[in-house]
Amino acid sequence: DIQMTQSPSFLSASVGDTVTITCRASQSITTYLNWYQQKPGRAPKLLIYGASSLQNGVPSRFSGSGSGTDFTLTISTLQLEDLATYFCQQSYTIPPITFGQGTRLEI
Amino acid sequence: QVQLVQSGAEVKKPGASVKVSCKASGYIFNGYPLHWVRQAPGQSLEWMGWINPDKGTTKQSQNFQGRVTITLDRSASTTYMELSSLRSEDTAVYYCARDAQHFHFWSGSAFYDMDVWGQGTTVTVSS
Numbered sequence: 021d022i023q024m025t026q027s028p029s030f031l032s033a034s035v036g037d038t039v040t041i042t043c044r045a046s047q048s049i050t051t052y053l054n055w056y057q058q059k060p061g062r063a064p065k066l067l068i069y070g071a072s073s074l075q076n077g078v079p080s081r082f083s084g085s086g087s088g089t090d091f092t093l094t095i096s097t098l099q100l101e102d103l104a105t106y107f108c109q110q111s112y113t114i115p116p117i118t119f120g121q122g123t124r125l126e127i
Numbered sequence: 128q129v130q131l132v133q134s135g136a137e138v139k140k141p142g143a144s145v146k147v148s149c150k151a152s153g154y155i156f157n158g159y160p161l162h163w164v165r166q167a168p169g170q171s172l173e174w175m176g177w178i179n180p181d182k183g184t185t186k187q188s189q190n191f192q193g194r195v196t197i198t199l200d201r202s203a204s205t206t207y208m209e210l211s212s213l214r215s216e217d218t219a220v221y222y223c224a225r226d227a228q229h230f231h232f233w234s235g236s237a238f239y240d241m242d243v244w245g246q247g248t249t250v251t252v253s254s
Contacts, residue, residue, distance in 0.1 A: 021190075051231070054240040056172075063222055063244035064172065069229045070238050107172055111239035116188035117162075117174040 022046050022110050026120035033127060038096045041123045043108035045089045052112035055084055055093045058122075059104045067106075068093065095125075103127045129153035131161075131223050131245035138251045144211040147248045149223030156204040157181040160226040162241055163197060163208045165219040173219075177226065177239075178206055213252045220247040 023046040033039045043053065051071035056064040066075045068084035071091055081096045095102055108120040134148040149161065163175040176187035178197045185197045196209040210217060224241035231238065 052236075052238060054238060056241075063224075063247055064241070065244070066227065066240055066242045069227065069240035070231065073229070075227075075240075075242065109172070109240070111237070114239060115174075115176070115186050116190060117239055119172040119174070121171045 021116055022049060022113055022118055024108055024110055024118055024120040026106075026108060026123050028123060029121065030124050031126065033098055033125065035098055035100060035127060037098045038094065039098060039125065041093045041106055041125075043086075043091045043093070043120050045091075045110055045112075048088045049110045049112035051087050052110055053084075053086065053091050054109045054111065056107045056109065057102075057104045058107065064107065098127060100127050129225075129243050131225060131243055133221075133223060133245040133248045136249040136251070138253065139213050141214055141252055141254055143213050143252075144209055145213060145250050146207055146209040147221050147223075147250070149206045149208070149245050151204045151206075151225070154225075156201065159228055161199075161206045162224045162226060162239075163195075163221065164224055164241070165221045167216070167219040170219075175208065180206070210250075213250075215252050218250065218252045220249050222247050
């Protein structure tokens with residue numbers, strides 16, 4: 021199985037900041053990388069697919085980049101509502117689809 | 128609107144089975160595969176498998192050693208996930224999620240991203 025490792029596991033930032041979350045795959049996954057946001061007690065929400073494509077309805081302050089093994093999710097002009105845990109997910113080799121361990125963002 | 132509505136919370140004893148349902152509405156059911164993903168308390172997400180309602184085919188994670196069965200009822204726009212031989216480690220929130228059907232521009236391969244999620248079903252395994 022392809023292992024996905026996120027860093028950091030926990031991140032504290034302030035409103036208006038720009039933050040970056042990193043996801044590293046155990047082997048190349050080209051651009052088969054998706055990002056999700058999960059707020060406490062809620063189901064995950066799709067933010068980015070194909071490493072850099074913004075899902076419909078997601079604010080443009082969210083952006084994704086990377087290919088191969090290293091990927092980043094950037095949130096610019098942080099808002100209070102961005103308090104959540106963020107997960108990356110690979111789909112290059114399935115089954116199984118695998119997720120990172122998550123990055124908890126505190127505002 | 129597009130939504131997935133799951134069945135209610137379950138409490139099961141070790142060794143038993145649980146069957147969770149996921150009813151789709153607001154879109155053409157056969158047009159989108161459906162995934163099952165679980166999340167143990169305080170843990171990350173774990174993919175269990177998916178079903179293609181159009182073809183009736185399934186893919187499952189081998190990490191469950193054949194304990195997962197995913198089925199569907201097209202007439203009810205509903206998919207089901209049954210997990211057998213339950214153990215305490217199976218205590219988790221179980222989600223169904225619709226595959227967004229996004230594809231790589233060059234290769235045509237699917238990204239298997241999930242754009243609509245059910246509300247989750249809590250399954251507790253305890254003696």
